[in-house]
Amino acid sequence: xxxxxxxxxxxxxxxxxxxxxxxxxxxxxxxxxxxxxxxxxxxxxxxxxxxxxxxxxxxxxxxxxxxxxxxxxxxxxxxxxxxxxxxxxxxxxxxxxxxxxxxxxxxxxxxxxxxxxxxxxxxxxxxxxxxxxxxxxxxxxxxxxxxxxxxxxxxxxxxxxxxxxxxxxxxxxxxxxxxxxxxxxxxxxxxxxxxxxxxxxxxxxxxxxxxxxxxxxxxxxxxxxxxxxxxxxxxxxxxxxxxxxxxxxxxxxxxxxxxxxxxxxxxxxxxxxxxxxxxxxxxxxxxxxxxxxxxxxxxxxxxxxxxxxxxxxxxxxxxxxxxxxxxxxxxxxxxxxxxxxxxxxxxxxxxxxxxxxxxxxxxxxxxxxxxxxxxxxxxxxxxxxxxxxxxxxxxxxxxxxxxxxxxxxxxxxxxxxxxxxxxxxxxxxxxxxxxxxxxxxxxxxxxxxxxxxxxxxxxxxxxxxxxxxxxxxxxxxxxxxxxxxxxxxxxxxxxxxxxxxxxxxxxxxxxxxxxxxxxxxxxxxxxxxxxxxxxxxxxxxxxxxxxxxxxxxxxxxxxxxxxxxxxxxxxxxxxxxxxxxxxxxxxxxxxxxxxxxxxxxxxxxxxxxxxxxxxxxxxxxxxxxxxxxxxxxxxxxxxxxxxxxxxxxxxxxxxxxxxxxxxxxxxxxxxxxxxxxxxxxxxxxxxxxxxxxxxxxxxxxxxxxxxxxxxxxxxxxxxxxxxxxxxxxxxxxxxxxxxxxxxxxxxxxxxxxxxxxxxxxxxxxxxxxxxxxxxxxxxxxxxxxxxxxxxxxxxxxxxxxxxxxxxxxxxxxxxxxxxxxxxxxxxxxxxxxxxxxxxxxxxxxxxxxxxxxxxxxxxxxxxxxxxxxxxxxxxxxxxxxxxxxxxxxxxxxxxxxxxxxxxxxxx
Numbered sequence: 070x071x072x073x074x075x076x077x078x079x080x081x082x083x084x085x086x087x088x089x090x091x092x093x094x095x096x097x098x099x100x101x102x103x104x105x106x107x108x109x110x111x112x113x114x115x116x117x118x119x120x121x122x123x124x125x126x127x128x129x130x131x132x133x134x135x136x137x138x139x140x141x142x143x144x145x146x147x148x149x150x151x152x153x154x155x156x157x158x159x160x161x162x163x164x165x166x167x168x169x170x171x172x173x174x175x176x177x178x179x180x181x182x183x184x185x186x187x188x189x190x191x192x193x194x195x196x197x198x199x200x201x202x203x204x205x206x207x208x209x210x211x212x213x214x215x216x217x218x219x220x221x222x223x224x225x226x227x228x229x230x231x232x233x234x235x236x237x238x239x240x241x242x243x244x245x246x247x248x249x250x251x252x253x254x255x256x257x258x259x260x261x262x263x264x265x266x267x268x269x270x271x272x273x274x275x276x277x278x279x280x281x282x283x284x285x286x287x288x289x290x291x292x293x294x295x296x297x298x299x300x301x302x303x304x305x306x307x308x309x310x311x312x313x314x315x316x317x318x319x320x321x322x323x324x325x326x327x328x329x330x331x332x333x334x335x336x337x338x339x340x341x342x343x344x345x346x347x348x349x350x351x352x353x354x355x356x357x358x359x360x361x362x363x364x365x366x367x368x369x370x371x372x373x374x375x376x377x378x379x380x381x382x383x384x385x386x387x388x389x390x391x392x393x394x395x396x397x398x399x400x401x402x403x404x405x406x407x408x409x410x411x412x413x414x415x416x417x418x419x420x421x422x423x424x425x426x427x428x429x430x431x432x433x434x435x436x437x438x439x440x441x442x443x444x445x446x447x448x449x450x451x452x453x454x455x456x457x458x459x460x461x462x463x464x465x466x467x468x469x470x471x472x473x474x475x476x477x478x479x480x481x482x483x484x485x486x487x488x489x490x491x492x493x494x495x496x497x498x499x500x501x502x503x504x505x506x507x508x509x510x511x512x513x514x515x516x517x518x519x520x521x522x523x524x525x526x527x528x529x530x531x532x533x534x535x536x537x538x539x540x541x542x543x544x545x546x547x548x549x550x551x552x553x554x555x556x557x558x559x560x561x562x563x564x565x566x567x568x569x570x571x572x573x574x575x576x577x578x579x580x581x582x583x584x585x586x587x588x589x590x591x592x593x594x595x596x597x598x599x600x601x602x603x604x605x606x607x608x609x610x611x612x613x614x615x616x617x618x619x620x621x622x623x624x625x626x627x628x629x630x631x632x633x634x635x636x637x638x639x640x641x642x643x644x645x646x647x648x649x650x651x652x653x654x655x656x657x658x659x660x661x662x663x664x665x666x667x668x669x670x671x672x673x674x675x676x677x678x679x680x681x682x683x684x685x686x687x688x689x690x691x692x693x694x695x696x697x698x699x700x701x702x703x704x705x706x707x708x709x710x711x712x713x714x715x716x717x718x719x720x721x722x723x724x725x726x727x728x729x730x731x732x733x734x735x736x737x738x739x740x741x742x743x744x745x746x747x748x749x750x751x752x753x754x755x756x757x758x759x760x761x762x763x764x765x766x767x768x769x770x771x772x773x774x775x776x777x778x779x780x781x782x783x784x785x786x787x788x789x790x791x792x793x794x795x796x797x798x799x800x801x802x803x804x805x806x807x808x809x810x811x812x813x814x815x816x817x818x819x820x821x822x823x824x825x826x827x828x829x830x831x832x833x834x835x836x837x838x839x840x841x842x843x844x845x846x847x848x849x850x851x852x853x854x855x856x857x858x859x860x861x862x863x864x865x866x867x868x869x870x871x872x873x874x875x876x877x878x879x880x881x882x883x884x885x886x887x888x889x890x891x892x893x894x895x896x897x898x899x900x901x902x903x904x905x906x907x908x909x910x911x912x913x914x915x916x917x918x919x920x921x922x923x924x925x926x927x928x929x930x931x932x933x934x935x936x937x938x939x940x941x942x943x944x945x946x947x948x949x950x951x952x953x954x955x956x957x958x959x960x961x962x963x964x965x966x967x968x969x970x971x972x973x974x975x976x
Contacts, residue, residue, distance in 0.1 A: 096173075097119050097122060097123050100115070100119055100159075101116065101119050104116050104119070109162070109163055110163075111162050111163070114162050115159065115162055115163070118155065118158055118159060118162065122151070122155045125151050148177075149177040149193075152174075152176070152177035153174060153177050153196065153197055153200050154200065156170065156171070156173045156174045156177070156200075157174075157200040157201060157203060157204040158204065159173070160201065160204040160205065161203075161204040161205070165204060165205040165206060166205040166206075166215060166218075166219070168205075171201055171204070171205075171222065174197055174200075174201065174226065175225075175226075175229050191227070191230070193230050194226050194227040194229075194230035194231075197226045197230070198223045198226050198227075201222065201223075201226070202219070205219070265298070268286060268288075268298045269298065271286075272284045272285075272286055272298060272299070272375075275375060275377055275394060276301070276377065278394075279361070279377045279379075279394060280379070281377040281378055281379045282301065282313075282378055282379050282380055283299070283301035283313060283314045283317055283377075283378050284299075284301070284317075284375065284376060284377045284378070285297065285298070285299050285314065285317045285318040285320075285321045285375075285376045285378075286298040286299075286321075286373060286374070286375050286376070287318075287321050287322060287325050287373055287374045288372060288373040289329070289371065289372055289373055295322070295325070297318050297321075297322070299314040299315075299317070299318055301313075301314050313358075313378075317360070317376060317378050320337070320360060320362075320376065321362060321374055321376040324337075324362055324374070325374050328362055328363075328364050328371075328374050329364065329371045329374065331364075332364050332366065332371060333364065334361065334362060334363045334364065334391045334394075334395075335361075335362040336359075336360070336361055336362075337359065337360040337361075337362070358378055358379070358380055359378070359379055359380075360376055360377065360378045360379075361376065361377050361391075361394070362374055362375070362376045363375050363376070363377075363391055363394040363395055364395070365395065366395065375394055377394065441476070441594075441595065441598050442476075444594065444598075445463050445476055445477035445591075446477045446478075446479070448463065448477065448587075448591060449461045449462060449463055449477040449478055449479040450479040452479070452554070452556060452584070452587060453479035453480070453556065454479075455583075456540075456556055456559075456576070456580050456583065456584065457559055457560045457562075457564075457572070458538075458540075458556035458557060458558060458559060458560065458576075459480070459481060459531055459532070459533055459557055459558035459559075459560055459564075459569070459571070460478070460479070460480045460481075460489055460527070460531065460556065460557040460558065461478070461479045461554075461555070461556045461557075462475050462477065462478045462479075462489075462493075462554075462555060463475070463476055463477040463478075463552060463553070463554050463591070464476065464503055464507070464552055464553040464554075464555075465551070465552040465595070466507070466550075466551075466552065467495075470507075471497060471498070472495055472496065472497055473495070473496055473503060473504065473507060473552075473553070474494070474495045475490070475493060475494045475495070476552075478490055480531075481531075481532055481566060481569075482566060485530060485531070485532065488530040489527070489530050489531075492523060492526040492527055492530060493523045493526070493527075499522065500522060501521075501522040501523055502514075502521065502522075502523075502539055502541055502555070503541065503553050503555060505541075506541035506542065506543050506553045506555060507543060507550055507552070507553050508550075509543055509545075509550060510541075510543075511541070511542050511543070511581075511585065512539060512540065512541040512555075513539075513540055513576065513578075513581050514538070514539045514540075515537070515538050515539075515559075515574065515575030515576060516537070516575075517536045517537055517538065517539050519535075519536075521536065524536045527557060531557070531558065531569075532566050532569035533558055533569040533570075533571055534569075535558075535571075536557055536558065537558055537571055537575070538557065538558050538559045538571070538572075538575040538576055539555065539556075539557055540555060540556050540576050540580070540581055540584055541553055541554070541555035541556075542554055542555070542581075542584050542585045542587075542588035543588065544588050544589075544591050544592035544595060545588070545589070545592055546592045546593065546596045551592050551595045551596060552591075552592070552595060554584065554587065554588050554591060556576070556584065558571050559571060559572040559574075559575050559576045559580075560572060561573075608629065611629055611631050612629075612631045612632055613631075613632070614631055614633060614712075615633060616633055616712050616713065616714060617631065617633040617634040617636075617637045617638075617712070617713040617714075617715075618631045618633070618634065618710065618711070618712050618713070619631075619634060619650060619710070619711050619713070620708065620709075620710050621650055621708055621709045621710070621711070622708050623705070623706045623707050623708055624649075625649050625650055625651065625660075625664070625709075626647050626648060626649055626650070627645050627646055627647065627648055627649075627650055628646070628708070629642075630642040630645050630646065634713070637682075637684070637690070637713065637715055638653060638682065638684050638685060639684045639685040639686065640653075640684075640685050653682055653683065654680065654681070654682055654683070655680070655681035655682060655683050655689050659680055659681065663675070663678060663680060663694065663696070666678065667696060667697075667698040667709065668698065672697075673697060673698035673699075673700060674695075674696070674697045674698070675694065675695065675696050676695045677693045677694075677695060677714075678693065678694040678695070678696070679691070679692075679693060679694075679716075680692055680693075680694050682713070690715060690716075690717060691715075691716040691717065691720065692713045692714060692715060692716055693713070693714040693716055694711055694712070694713055694714075695711070695712045695714075696709060696710065696711035696712070697709060697710055746783075750780050750783060750784055753776070753780055754777065754780055757773055757776055757777055757780070760773055761773045799841070799842030799845050799928075799931055799932065800842045800844070801840050801841055801842050801932070802840070802841075802842075802843070803838055803839070803840050803955055804838070804839065804840075804841065804843055805836050805837070805838060805839075806836075806837045806838070806839045806841075806880065806887050806889075806952065807832045807836050807837060807880065808836075809841070809843050809846050809847065810830065810832075810850070810878060810880065810889070811830070811832075812847075813847050813850045813851075814828060814830050814878070817854060821876075824858060824861075824874070825874055826857075826858065826861055826874040826875070826876060827874060827875050827876070828876050828878070829875070829876070829877045829878065830877075830878040830879075830880075831877075831878070831879050831880065832880045833880060833881060833882050835882075837880070837882050837887040837954055838954060838955040839887060839932075839952050839953070839954060839955060840932075840953075840955055841932050841952065842932070845928050845932075846928075846932075848924075848925075848928065849925045849928055849929065849950075852921040852922060852924070852925045853891050853925070853948055854876070855921065856921070856922070856946075857876050857891070857893035857895055857946070859895075859914060860893055860895025860896050860897070860945070860946060861873055861874050861876075861893060861894065861895040861896075862895075863895065863896040864894070864895045864896040864897075867896060873894050873895070874894070875893065875894050876891070876892070876893045877890075877892045877893075878890070878891060878892075879892070882954070885953060885954050886951050886952065886953055886954060887951070887952050887953075887954055888949065888950070888951055889949070889950040889952075890947060890948075890949055891947065891948040891949075891950065892945065892946070892947045892948075893945050893946055894945040895945055895946060896945075897944045897945050897946055898938075898946060903938055906922055906938055907922050907923055907926045907936075907938075908923065909923040922936075929950060929952070932952060933952075933953050934950065934951055934952040934953070935950070935951045936948060936949070936950050936951075937949045
């Protein structure tokens with residue numbers, strides 16, 4: 070009925086709808102009738118439940134009919150879920166614990182367990198138990214007897230679920246057994262030409278998958294003759310199965326025509342068959358046999374009948390059995406066809422065998438990665454030998470399709486081959502057999518006209534003195550012609566250079582087919598070789614590029630990482646291949662921004678995009694990125710390539726340029742005002758000298774002395790300023806570093822005391838000798854002291870007058886260097902200030918010119934020393950000065966400078 074209602078639905082969907090409707094419609098009809106006749110006390114609720122139940126399944130059937138194929142598992146799960154819910158409600162309405170209708174839950178439980186397998190059996194059983202417990206109100210059962218009954222019923226649900234899943238598992242094992250049998254048969258077909266052995270293996274497989282005792286097969290051939298094959302379970306050979314198989318074959322023969330005409334399987338029950346002949350003389354009753362006869366079809370045509378037989382068992386009544394046994398038909402047909410093909414090949418002549426050998430040798434040639442220049446000459450030689458041609462050649466295009474070039478040649482002997490190379494070695498668009506083949510024709514000519522282009526040249530060079538036979542095939546991949554392969558003149562079997570006789574009939578059709586097959590293989594190799602050559606060229610180009618280049622796949626994973634990348638990142642290519650590229654940018658966010666920029670651009674290209682990467686040490690490196698994203702016709706990503714430029718050198722050049730520009734500005738300023746200032750200071754000093762000579766008042770002389778000192782200081786500052794233009798060579802001498810620092814400390818203690826700043830110094834036990842200009846070192850110390858005092862005053866202002874004011878000078882000797890740590894507890898510096906602190910003309914002071922630390926750095930570098938800054942905002946500053954010792958084995962100072970006392974070392 071369902072098939073008539075839904076004639077246009079897919080068979081799988083139709084079976085699904087039948088499973089949904091048929092059984093449930095019948096059960097619902099019975100329950101409806103019972104409710105109408107008053108069997109149930111609560112008639113109306115049950116009728117509503119039945120109506121809702123059928124509405125759900127009719128809706129489910131409509132959805133399945135609407136074309137939602139491929140979701141059978143979901144439909145089955147939903148179907149069984151609705152069943153269990155409906156049954157639980159029915160049990161609840163018909164007496165709860167006393168209702169017998171809970172037995173209906175067995176059917177959806179079995180269905181679900183069989184379909185979903187053993188893994189879900191416990192889940193399904195537990196759901197069924199919970200649904201039943203809800204229906205009977207299990208918490209209100211009362212007596213222990215009822216509780217035990219409920220437990221037994223719950224165990225029944227579990228047992229049913231596990232049994233059903235075990236049946237499903239057994240079914241899967243049977244299917245696996247069938248597949249294993251098919252694989253054995255396939256291997257036998259491929260390696261054995263005897264069709265009888267293949268058929269016997271098929272019959273043995275049929276016995277195993279159908280759990281039978283013996284099998285018989287009758288095959289039909291094109292002349293309506295029949296061949297019979299028998300097999301039995303060898304493990305039961307002592308039970309007379311060999312004799313019983315003869316009767317089985319007779320039964321198959323008797324029913325063969327009926328099955329062939331009807332094309333339907335036939336089941337024979339036990340009372341049809343009595344194998345009494347094998348029990349002659351015994352007093353026992355002969356056993357009863359059952360049989361299943363199945364037509365073996367191939368393209369709606371019966372090719373035979375397979376019968377399987379079993380004793381005292383209920384078998385062969387399911388569609389699954391028929392399906393399994395019918396599947397043997399295609400295997401038998403393949404075995405027959407394979408046997409015929411093998412027979413044809415075995416009875417062929419030696420030429421066919423040689424051709425197969427030639428194809429095998431050709432495949433071996435083409436497998437190697439030797440390059441076309443080595444492979445194609447071997448191919449031409451092999452073709453010439455195997456097709457018995459007087460000459461064979463391969464042509465490839467050059468300059469597009471404008472010219473054809475003979476790239477491989479084989480002829481009878483080296484001398485003749487050299488002559489043949491000069492003929493048709495390279496030609497343009499003029500018509501010839503080779504040009505026609507390149508244009509797509511397959512030429513097979515056994516009577517070549519003498520006037521054919523290039524024919525005269527070949528006739529003079531070939532030992533036969535003519536061009537009589539010609540075969541040519543284009544080397545084609547898809548619609549693209551990659552070249553030509555052709556042979557000239559089929560040699561006779563007794564061909565020699567002294568007697569160059571040709572085969573009268575020329576080349577055969579089979580030889581032409583061999584040439585065409587070889588053309589396909591050669592074309593594939595040429596295309597692959599060109600692809601490999603392009604890939605190698607691209608890889609070499611990328612690997613040897615001076616710029617770092619990364620090639621990515623469509624998922625953004627690294628496919629190629631050239632040598633320049635290895636230097637930039639400090640990583641080997643093997644360490645990064647297959648990893649996402651965003652791991653090697655400064656952040657994932659930056660990598661995503663680059664990806665979005667590539668995607669948004671119309672050409673999917675970015676140029677000189679500023680970004681940062683991180684090397685193997687985690688250091689950020691500024692780079693300029695130029696990249697292209699590759700997409701297919703459907704705008705899907707297929708990969709990308711990026712070229713990186715390290716900006717660090719460029720940034721350093723910019724810094725050097727800016728530094729040079731600042732020095733030039735200082736030089737220009739010094740040139741413009743230096744002369745005027747020195748002139749003015751000279752005037753002041755001259756007038757001051759006159760004034761000093763005329764004044765006898767002591768107070769006035771002190772004032773004049775103070776003015777002279779101020780002018781001298783101004784002159785000194787001007788001289789320091791002009792040092793940037795022309796560096797004054799230091800007046801170096803070997804001196805105690807401790808004494809220089811100690812003298813400086815002693816000279817500024819009064820100034821520090823007035824400023825309420827404590828100055829401490831600590832020295833190593835043994836003195837450190839350095840080769841320096843003492844005056845320039847004191848100038849460096851003065852600059853550092855000035856910066857520390859300013860920082861301490863600023864800290865006092867920022868901290869609301871909180872008492873700070875400590876400068877600590879710590880001298881250490883490490884290896885061959887003396888180190889001075891100049892530390893203060895002033896305001897400190899920000900990261901931005903710290904980065905520019907040694908830059909000329911950079912200052913944070915209101916009246917500073919930004920040259921003090923710059924000049925100090927130059928002074929120390931002129932003494933082969935260094936200065937570095939360690940500072941945090943609001944945490945003070947620490948300048949670290951390094952100077953080389955006169956000797957690594959420095960000795961305690963004795964003659965040069967005074968030795969400092971412990972009190973002085975403590976500040």
